[in-house]
Amino acid sequence: MRLIDRREQFNIDSDEALRSDAELVARWLVAFLRDECIRKRKMSRAIVGLSGGVDSAVTTYLCARAFGPENTFVFRMPYKISSPASLDHAKLVVDDLGVIDRIIEITDMVDGYVLSAEKDAGETRIGNVCARCRMTILFDQSHKHGGLPIGTGNKTERLFGYFTWHADDAPPINPLGDLFKSQVYQLADYLGVPKEIIDKAPTADLIKNQTDEGDWGITIDKADRILVRLIDGWPSEKLVEMGFPTEDVENVRRKVGGTHWKRKLPTVAMLSDTAIGEYYLRPVDY
């Protein structure tokens, strides 16, 4: 009699649980964008902050399909320490799609505050100021062009809380928020996002030489293979038993567990039985 050992069968390097049909996903997300923006909000223009990274590139490709390149307004918003390569990579997307492109430098805007009032601010604080300045610009451009700001955050960074609160997460519409980062790459391949963007190390580019994987202490592939199971209810101990390194599982679990607040609206003190969101419950599209 042959004994089947589950641990022998399971391959922690397999991406099977994360595989998606990119064609279906793209079609679904384009329908989502059209429905949420055009049908529900009567807005047929998209406003996207194009960083040069894969998330905003994929979002721009989806918007170009959903609204047409002539209705897709992208903004490249470099700060003085931003990588020049980011600007160049974003331009590849602009040239490929023919979307409407504008560069707005944010150095004066950020430094207007930092240099005049907070000279001692460290790079993390300045990075957060940059992220919030960019979102201020996108919302103002939304008003100017009558378009909706489109979010670009993926599920991995949302679960890790790896974003600036009330900045990256601020747009009312987000097509990528339920896709793990590795699934965003699958979609990028399908949509024809330039290879330079797909192949480079992902970075928030808020701090010099910053990379996502460096900040996380785990590769995207490894993180996603743990995350996809962890948030589906698999206990940490089970994942370790299956072969995932204890330190990786703990790292991922800690990041998710410490950032629930970041995925919620602000906590409001409840004083009545008509408290909004507690008793008075209406869906976002009501």
Place this chain on the structure above:
Amino acid sequence: MGVMGSHPGTNYTMAVTFRAAAVQIAPSKARYAENLDRVAEAALKAQQAGADLVVFPEACTTGYFLEGGVGDVAVPADRLAADLAARLGRIEIDLVVGFYEIDDGNIYNAAAHIEFSGAGAKVLNVHRKFFLPTYGVFDEERFVSRGREVTAYDTRFGRFSMLICEDVWHSVTPMIAALKGATVIIAIAASPARGFSASVPTNVDTYHRLLRATAEEHGVFVINSMLVGFEGGKGFIGGSVVVNPLGEVIEEGPVGEEFMMIADIDMDLIDIARKKSPLLADLVSALEDVTREIDDVNEALCD
């Protein structure tokens, strides 16, 4: 819009008993009057295509995810019938419409079968959703009450039952419908897409599997209508099917799009299917033992 004229499995010309339309519709959230206009418009279009019965999805008069807003838009079945009659005029057609019903202060996720004729609108039956999903993305039991029975009722086409969404995920509900004599099961649903690893969302395949199994096990027609459109980022799947009593899909709607499909229903197939596979008769034969087994389980659970 497709019209089936022959049976795909046996390739013979069908004797049409009645013509059914199943509509995939994307309602506007909480806009009852506007959605009823669209239901009526689709019903008239279906009638022009020769349909005798038109089936609309779960919650098509308001949208599905309403939370506490369900109390703002729920209506009595008679009011729904009257509002539709006012839009349809004097036509002869049957509609099955998914809506939020209010009755005696209780709110239900319901389906109404309404017969329209020169004499006006008559509510033949109302089914109140028996199984309310209250997990994950679903929160129904917080906002609506649960239906307490599965009924079968007579129509001018034969004996029908209606089921809603999770009602067909349990084998027991279609089983009761079949035991009560239903030969046509109307299954309406609002199912948000989950699982994108294949060419259609995973729950499209799940629904098709469940509906085919229901039809084949009991030798009944299943006419299914699925909601489409997005509500708060959740996109409903569509992919409605009409399944014959042999368990074969005779018409299928597209995934994620508004659509009306038309299928000719030949009720002679019920006898043919049941002679070939008399599972329902076997169930009736064993019903006393089945009932005793269920009673035993129930007793054990209540101890």
